[in-house]
Amino acid sequence: MLPIEAVLPDLTAALSARGAAVLVSPPGTGKTTLVPLALAGDGRVPPAPAARGGGRVVVAEPRRVAARAAAARMAWLLGEKVGQRVGYTVRGERRVSAATEVEVVTTGVLVRRLLRDADLPGVATVVVDECHERHLDTDLAVAFCAEARSVLRPDLALLAMSATADAARVSAQLGGAPVIGADAPLFPVDVLFRPPAARVDPPRGLWVDPRLLDHVAAVTREAFADTDGDVLVFLPGAGELEAVARRLTGLDVARLHGRLGARDQDAVLRPADRRRVVLSTAVGESSLTVPGVRTVVDAGLARVPRLDLARGLGALVTVRVSRSVAHQRAGRAGREAPGRVYRCWSAADHDRLPAQPEPEIATADLTGFALALAEWGDPTGDGLPLLDPPPDAAMAVARRTLRDLDAVDDAGRVTDRGRRIAAAGVHPRLGRALLDGADLVGARRAAEVVAILAADAPAGGDDLAAVWRRLREGRDPASARWREETRRLTDGGGAGPTAVADDLAAGIVAGLAFPERLARRRSGGYLMAGGTAADLAPGSPLAGAAWLAIATAVRQAGAPSATVRLAAAIDEGTAREIGATLLSTADEVEWSDDDVLARRVERLGAVVLRERPLADPPPDAVAAALREGLRRVGLGLLSWTGDARRLRDRLAFCHAALGDDWPDVGDDALLSTVDTWLGPELLRARRRADLARADLAVALRRLLDHRQAARLDDLAPERLEVPTGSRVRLDYSDGTPVLAVKLQELFGWTASPRVGGGRVPVVVHLLSPAGRPLAVTADLESFWRNGYPAVRGEMRGRYPRHPWPADPLAAAPTRRLNPRRT
Numbered sequence: 018m019l020p021i022e023a024v025l026p027d028l029t030a031a032l033s034a035r036g037a038a039v040l041v042s043p044p045g046t047g048k049t050t051l052v053p054l055a056l057a058g059d060g061r062v063p064p065a066p067a068a069r070g071g072g073r074v075v076v077a078e079p080r081r082v083a084a085r086a087a088a089a090r091m092a093w094l095l096g097e098k099v100g101q102r103v104g105y106t107v108r109g110e111r112r113v114s115a116a117t118e119v120e121v122v123t124t125g126v127l128v129r130r131l132l133r134d135a136d137l138p139g140v141a142t143v144v145v146d147e148c149h150e151r152h153l154d155t156d157l158a159v160a161f162c163a164e165a166r167s168v169l170r171p172d173l174a175l176l177a178m179s180a181t182a183d184a185a186r187v188s189a190q191l192g193g194a195p196v197i198g199a200d201a202p203l204f205p206v207d208v209l210f211r212p213p214a215a216r217v218d219p220p221r222g223l224w225v226d227p228r229l230l231d232h233v234a235a236v237t238r239e240a241f242a243d244t245d246g247d248v249l250v251f252l253p254g255a256g257e258l259e260a261v262a263r264r265l266t267g268l269d270v271a272r273l274h275g276r277l278g279a280r281d282q283d284a285v286l287r288p289a290d291r292r293r294v295v296l297s298t299a300v301g302e303s304s305l306t307v308p309g310v311r312t313v314v315d316a317g318l319a320r321v322p323r324l325d326l327a328r329g330l331g332a333l334v335t336v337r338v339s340r341s342v343a344h345q346r347a348g349r350a351g352r353e354a355p356g357r358v359y360r361c362w363s364a365a366d367h368d369r370l371p372a373q374p375e376p377e378i379a380t381a382d383l384t385g386f387a388l389a390l391a392e393w394g395d396p397t398g399d400g401l402p403l404l405d406p407p408p409d410a411a412m413a414v415a416r417r418t419l420r421d422l423d424a425v426d427d428a429g430r431v432t433d434r435g436r437r438i439a440a441a442g443v444h445p446r447l448g449r450a451l452l453d454g455a456d457l458v459g460a461r462r463a464a465e466v467v468a469i470l471a472a473d474a475p476a477g478g479d480d481l482a483a484v485w486r487r488l489r490e491g492r493d494p495a496s497a498r499w500r501e502e503t504r505r506l507t508d509g510g511g512a513g514p515t516a517v518a519d520d521l522a523a524g525i526v527a528g529l530a531f532p533e534r535l536a537r538r539r540s541g542g543y544l545m546a547g548g549t550a551a552d553l554a555p556g557s558p559l560a561g562a563a564w565l566a567i568a569t570a571v572r573q574a575g576a577p578s579a580t581v582r583l584a585a586a587i588d589e590g591t592a593r594e595i596g597a598t599l600l601s602t603a604d605e606v607e608w609s610d611d612d613v614l615a616r617r618v619e620r621l622g623a624v625v626l627r628e629r630p631l632a633d634p635p636p637d638a639v640a641a642a643l644r645e646g647l648r649r650v651g652l653g654l655l656s657w658t659g660d661a662r663r664l665r666d667r668l669a670f671c672h673a674a675l676g677d678d679w680p681d682v683g684d685d686a687l688l689s690t691v692d693t694w695l696g697p698e699l700l701r702a703r704r705r706a707d708l709a710r711a712d713l714a715v716a717l718r719r720l721l722d723h724r725q726a727a728r729l730d731d732l733a734p735e736r737l738e739v740p741t742g743s744r745v746r747l748d749y750s751d752g753t754p755v756l757a758v759k760l761q762e763l764f765g766w767t768a769s770p771r772v773g774g775g776r777v778p779v780v781v782h783l784l785s786p787a788g789r790p791l792a793v794t795a796d797l798e799s800f801w802r803n804g805y806p807a808v809r810g811e812m813r814g815r816y817p818r819h820p821w822p823a824d825p826l827a828a829a830p831t832r833r834l835n836p837r838r839t
Contacts, residue, residue: 019047024199025055032056032142032174036166037194039187040178044348045306046199048178049076049146050090056142056176057102057118072141074119077127077158079150080275081107082282082300087146088112088121089286090306108442109505110279124154129442131161132392135169142174148187149179149341151376151404153386160401161393163191180345183373190402204351206313211236212363220318220335222571223582225257229361233316234264236359237294241268244357246311247293251346253318253335255494258296265294273297273307276472278497306352313350313358315343321374322381324411325572330549330579331382332571339374340367378405384445387415388424388431392439396429421598422449441506443471450530451506457529457595458522464506465489466526468499470568470583480558481527481568481585482520524585528566528595535592535599536565537624542578545570546599546622550578562586566595589626596621604631606638608645612705615639640699643708647691652684654705661713666749667733668717671725673752674773675732680720694719732773740766740830747772747779757782760791760808761820764828767798783808786816801825 021042031038042048057074078084088105095102104113105121113120122130124145130137137143143162148155159177166173177187177194184196213232220226233250240248252258255274262270271293273285285295288308295307299319319338324331338346343360350356360367378386386407390398396416398407419425424435424445431439438448447467454463469484472495478484488499517525528535533547542552543565551570553560565584572579593600599622606615615634619627647654657665671679680686687694698711718726733754736744741762748755754772760783770779778795785791791808794800805825813821818835822828 019051020199021047021051024197025051028052028176028197029055031195031197032176035195036171036173037163037175037191038177039184039191039194039196040176040199041184041196042178042180042199044180044345045204045352048199049078049087050094052176052178053119053121053144054091054094054103056144056174073117073139074142074144075127075137075140076119076121076144076146077124077155078121079124079147079152079155080300081123081279082273082275082286083147084121084123085110085279085283086286086306088119089283091119091121109501124152124158125442127158128154128161128389129439131158131165132389132439135161135165135393137165137170137173140173142176144176144178146178147180148177149183149373151374151378153377153381153383156376156378156403156405157386157389159187159190160403163402164400167192180341180348186404190404192402204353204355206347206351206355207357208347209357209359210364210367211239211359211361212366213361220253222332222334222573223254223256223320225253225318225335227260229316230257230260231264233314233361234261236361237261237265237314238268240312240314240357240359241292241294244312246354246356247289247295247307247309248312248314249295249297249307249310249349250314250316251297251299252316253320254298254333257316257318258298261296269293271295272494273300275300276495276498278495278501280497281494307349308353310349310352311354311356313346313356315346315358315360317343317360317362319374322377324380324382324414330570330572332569332582334571337370339371341373343367343370376405378403378407381411382444383407383411383415384418387412388419388435388439388445391419391425391429391431391435396425419445422446424449441467443467443506444530446530447471450526453529454526457525458517461503461507462519462522463526464503465499466523467506467530468502470527470530471502472499478558479554479581479583481566481583482523483558484583485519485523520585521587521591524566524587525591525595527568527583527585528587528592531566531568532596532599533622534567534570535587535596535621535624536567536584537589537592537621538563538565543567543581544624545579546596546624548623551581552578553581553584557581559584559586564589564592566592592621593626604634604638606631606634606642608642608649611646611650613639613642613646613703615642634703636700639703640696643699643702643705644691646705647688652687654708655711655713656709657713661717663735663746663749664714664717667729667735668720670733670749670752670754670773670777671729674777679725682717682720690720734772737770737779739763741832743832753777754779755782756780757784757790759784759786759788759832761786762830762832763797764820764822764825764830766830767801767826769795769797785812786819 028038028040040048053074053076078087084105084107088099088103091103092099100112100114101116103119104117106113106126107123108125145159148159162175166175175191188194188196215228217229218226237248237250252261255276258272258274269291271285273282273295286307317338318335320333321336323334347358350358390396395401416429422445423432424438425431437452438445441448441451447470451463451467487493488496534545536543536545536551542550545551545567551567559565564587566587567581567584569582570579571582602619605618615631616628617631618625665682668680668682672681694716698708698716702708734747736746737756738744739758739762743762745756745758754777756779771777772779780793780795781797782790783792792800792804809821820831820835
């Protein structure tokens with residue numbers, strides 16, 4: 018008996034009594050297949066009181082392959098073919114009939130149904146499986162169902178199932194729903210840690226250290242040799258699958274990932290007549306059984322969506338898995354018999370892993386999420402029972418994108434065009450490209466390109482047109498899946514016009530989806546219309562293209578530019594046509610290359626298309642540019658004459674000695690008040706040279722009120738009269754007033770001079786006849802008494818023609834020499 022069967026009576030009773038429940042059960046306990054059959058009242062399992070009047074049980078799985086596999090397993094248990102009592106619906110494929118009682122769908126399909134008709138007519142129970150994975154569609158499906166139960170369908174039963182969910186939070190989300198647990202796994206799984214012996218660098222973006230792939234391949238060979246049955250190997254993406262497959266020559270290798278067609282995916286899930294190594298991405302983590310697997314090798318990595326809000330670049334990145342995901346993966350080994358998991362990291366590293374994966378709502382592009390909320394009638398999501406609220410910044414970007422697409426109005430309500438975009442079942446940007454591209458390149462070709470862009474960036478180069486040709490010719494493993502998606506997107510539409518060549522058609526569709534990624538070549542790379550620099554990979558066939566329509570680009574943290582992963586070459590005319598909403602012509606006056614740059618510029622977003630000099634720029638714009646120049650360069654941008662510097666020193670002295678009533682003329686203060694003292698000169702100037710001719714002494718006096726202007730010469734005189742009658746300039750440059758004068762001119766002057774209204778003594782530099790300092794003092798009386806005799810004794814022999822009287826206080830001050838002796 019499977020472990021889940023022991024709790025089925027409690028589960029069905031809880032659903033009958035409360036209408037909602039949370040089921041937490043380890044992998045391999047049978048919840049995905051037996052619970053839906055029980056809820057449908059199938060005779061193979063205990064009757065289900067929750068079965069409501071013959072209504073259908075809808076089971077939502079996070080992935081297409083899991084949905085098909087779960088339906089196939091349940092149909093097999095009933096001894097039937099899929100499409101009879103058990104069927105499935107995934108994007109582009111539906112196998113149900115009037116007899117279907119259990120329908121397995123993807124969470125995306127369930128969300129679309131709820132948006133079309135929130136009543137879910139004919140549905141008795143909704144089961145959302147693997148809700149711990151916290152995909153955006155999973156969060157929306159649970160929240161929409163919970164609100165539908167509370168407002169429209171109180172009779173609708175809702176069950177959230179997971180192996181590792183935070184049961185208390187999910188229970189609260191469902192209004193305090195009871196939690197049912199089936200704790201015992203079906204078979205035990207031994208855990209072995211196999212960390213690399215040599216250093217392995219952590220992943221960056223989509224890059225994974227080849228040394229880790231070497232190690233995973235070596236551990237896989239070890240596992241294959243030491244165990245029985247098939248070996249399931251978890252890797253982050255299709256590229257890593259192929260890299261490890263090349264390292265496993267001599268072994269029978271199968272692949273399981275989302276880019277495979279349904280037929281190829283289903284083939285992996287059928288029993289094989291030989292031992293295999295199954296290389297899988299996250300699609301193999303849950304809700305399905307890969308038959309024959311007894312061993313799991315886990316690389317410990319996963320691909321998750323991330324959005325660079327500042328640059329509008331959304332992409333998949335490689336991260337460490339959480340402990341709960343590692344637990345899910347290990348459970349794949351114990352579904353059919355006791356198993357073993359080899360983890361390619363250490364036990365210590367395992368303890369440092371996060372407990373749960375980060376929910377997509379916290380990191381992903383929320384444009385599709387926001388459109389679903391708008392369709393639901395709650396554009397902010399504030400009224401929905403979401404496990405986590407969407408981040409404000411990401412939602413603001415999403416709403417702005419939807420307004421640009423004309424998918425929502427200014428109030429956030431969905432438009433008719435928005436409903437058509439949403440009905441495409443792809444990202445809203447791609448929905449826009451599908452709708453508008455049909456008129457430009459034909460419906461069929463627009464669908465073919467959108468089908469490429471909707472999948473992970475394919476391997477085999479960054480040339481979108483070349484990828485398209487390869488898929489058409491069937492030379493890519495993803496060809497079958499691509500054809501399926503193309504058929505779904507075309508939906509019976511005609512081929513449409515074909516005059517546009519394929520290479521240009523690929524660029525048109527990519528540009529319609531991502532107009533801010535239209536990019537023009539410049540020195541050293543490309544500049545996208547959104548303002549981000551981009552580089553092609555070395556050896557790219559797109560090198561040399563004047564313009565690119567970039568579909569996918571990844572920027573590593575701290576990198577100066579993004580790396581193009583998928584793009585098509587276009588011309589400027591095409592860029593102008595498909596990026597028309599980004600076109601602008603404006604007069605720009607700015608500070609550039611150490612001067613004012615005035616020009617009329619035509620732009621496509623951040624890309625300059627044309628520019629010419631502006632003959633007569635507005636004075637206020639020039640003034641603003643000069644202010645920016647002052648901010649960047651500093652006051653050294655101005656020409657400080659001797660008079661201007663001395664006036665600034667005197668004002669600085671007044672501010673320091675007399676208080677804040679006097680203006681602060683420090684660099685920061687002058688820059689912050691530049692309009693007050695330099696305003697007229699700024700408005701008259703047309704370039705840096707004009708500003709350099711400004712009379713700064715006149716400008717600085719604008720900082721003074723009439724009272725200060727009248728008192729400045731008294732409080733901080735520019736010159737002082739000494740006993741000889743000479744007017745000697747004071748030096749305020751060091752903050753202390755300094756009078757430098759020849760000693761003989763001060764004979765008889767006993768009282769040291771003071772300024773600042775008598776508050777500040779002047780420091781006197783007494784000079785020799787040659788102009789060299791003999792003494793520095795602020796107390797002349799003390800100097801004449803104590804210092805002068807020594808100076809006299811040393812100087813009278815050196816300068817005999819200059820007077821050196823024994824009593825300097827009684828001597829007459831003089832600028833003259835002694836008469837020559839005859």
